[in-house]
Amino acid sequence: MAQAVLERSARTRPRPAIEFTKLLIDNKWVDAADKRTFETLDPSTGEVIASVAEAGAADVDRAVKAARRALETGPWSTMDAAERGLLMYRLADLVAKHAEDLAALESLNCGKTITDSRGDLEGVVNTLRYYAGWADKVEGKTVPVRGSFLSYTLRQPVGVIGQIIPWNFPLLMLAWKWGPALACGNTIVMKPAEQTPLTALRVAALAVEAGFPAGVINILNGYGETAGAALVAHPDVDKIAFTGHVDTAKIIQRQAAETLKRTTFELGGKSPNVIFADANLDDAVAGAFHAIYFHGGQCCTAGSRLFVEAKIHDEFVERLAHKARARAIGDPLDDATQQGPQVSLEQLDKILHYVDLGKSQGARLVAGGLRVGDRGYYVAPTIFDGVKDEMAIATDEIFGPVVSVLPFGSIDEVVTRANATNYGLAAAVWTKDIDKAHLFAKHVKAGTVWVNCYHVVDATTPFGGFKMSGQGRENGEAALEHYTETKTVTVKLG
Ligand code: NAI
Ligand code: MG
Secondary structure (H helix, E strand, O other): OOOOEOOOOOOOOOOOOOOOOOEEEOOEEEOOOOOOEEEEEEOOOOEEEEEEEOOOHHHHHHHHHHHHHHHHOOHHHHOOHHHHHHHHHHHHHHHHHOHHHHHHHHHHHHOOOHHHHHHHHHHHHHHHHHHHHHOOOOOOOEEOOOOOEEEEEEEEEOOEEEEEOOOOOHHHHHHHHHHHHHHOOOEEEEEOOOOOOHHHHHHHHHHHHHOOOOOOEEEOOOOHHHHHHHHHHOOOOOEEEEEOOHHHHHHHHHHHOOOOOEEEEEOOOOOEEEEOOOOOHHHHHHHHHHHHHHHHHOOOOOOOEEEEEHHHHHHHHHHHHHHHHHOOEOOOOOOOOOEOOOOOHHHHHHHHHHHHHHHHOOOEEEEOOOEEOOOOOEEOOEEEEOOOOOOHHHHOOOOOOEEEEEEEOOHHHHHHHHHOOOOOOEEEEEOOOHHHHHHHHHHOOOOEEEEOOOOOOOOOOOEOOOHHHEEOOEOOHHHHHHHEEEEEEEEEOO
16 A cells, blocks of 8 residues: 555645744844845745744844843833733733634644644643743742741742744744743743744734733744854853754753853653553554654654564554555645645655665664655655664654664563663553553653653643753743742841
């Protein structure tokens, strides 16, 4: 059976309009100081869809100054916490009102299916509302200090936060970073990914409409090596929050050491997804499929190492391959599409390079392994069987629709093999045996563990990595600690 491909048809919706392409600094839409622009593409065709202002170091400096003013002297600096929360609720309502347009723009620019973009928009609204509720609940403590003193703690904003995000979940990563930063009273200079500059600008326009004071939220599109690096180096930025590649995080951490900036990192993974023979196999096949192919595998939590208990291995792989070939690949703006293009030619090339490595290192290609069509960056859902733990396709983050199937015999064996990686972002286990489920959850080194489910991520639950998958946590109450400084105040009594 060949790969299922949808032709562009009448079902496909019109391309969304692009209204915002400039930088947002101090609530004003401005060109870059040197007037530079760069082109942004539609990954489903490779065609240019807009020219976008490209920030450089001078723009970073302007934005940081605006953010500093907003933090120290603007209305934001004296606003009641409850009022900050209200602004965030208002922004969430505006995002909800424009969700369908935002979803279409997200799909156009990053290639995710319109169905997935709608899901992301729900996540954005939930995250903004969740943190809006926190705004007036971030409390200090009174401390039973020795002697005749009163000691208490204040939790104050860290300051000006530089936020650098990737292209795979442009709006959701924005919300994860804005939510706790704004709730705690910080100000923001955000650099979206160069591949996906458009939706952050659209949401920033809604933030202005919601009434966020000038300088609280600034958006600078541009490249990592220029705008991103300038933000990291800027002495008046207090913290960098980053999501992206491990190697980029290393560069940022080295550079941040110059000014001892706070950093939090949410990085990649090579997440183990473990299927025991006693699992509900219908659910496990569907779950393993979703784990790797959701958003074409462009997910930090992708279940890319699929450990299947030896006695069900053959049947499992066959069922997975059948589903993979039937996956409808096509225009992301078509409601019927299940998988859109990869985000860029660079990612397409990286994925195909790993397919070649898989084949040359002796793994067995069971499905996919090919580019689909010659327009846009489409890759067929790919399965390698007979994979050895040390092969490149089993050790490296591919960030595409490529799964490595690894048979196993016992729980001890699979825990050891699952942990034999520098990553530790997520893991999952499929079984009806609660002992196995909880033992695996206890012993696997990962920031998130799913039992009989996958990719369940919510604004309320802490998210982040063990080992080289990151530092710090996003979402939930856990994120607040990374956006506040604790100040101890001690008062002599009597
Ligand atoms: P990247 O880490 O280079 O890009 C992420 C963000 O960092 C972008 O906004 C980029 O402009 C910025 N950046 C890049 N270099 C920088 C620097 N020197 N200083 C400051 N900011 C910088 O990731 P890229 O190149 O887009 O993708 C490469 C691989 O990274 C992917 O194939 C995937 O394996 C991984 N990745 C992981 C993500 C995750 O969610 N954990 C998201 C995106 C990519
Ligand atoms: Mg890069």
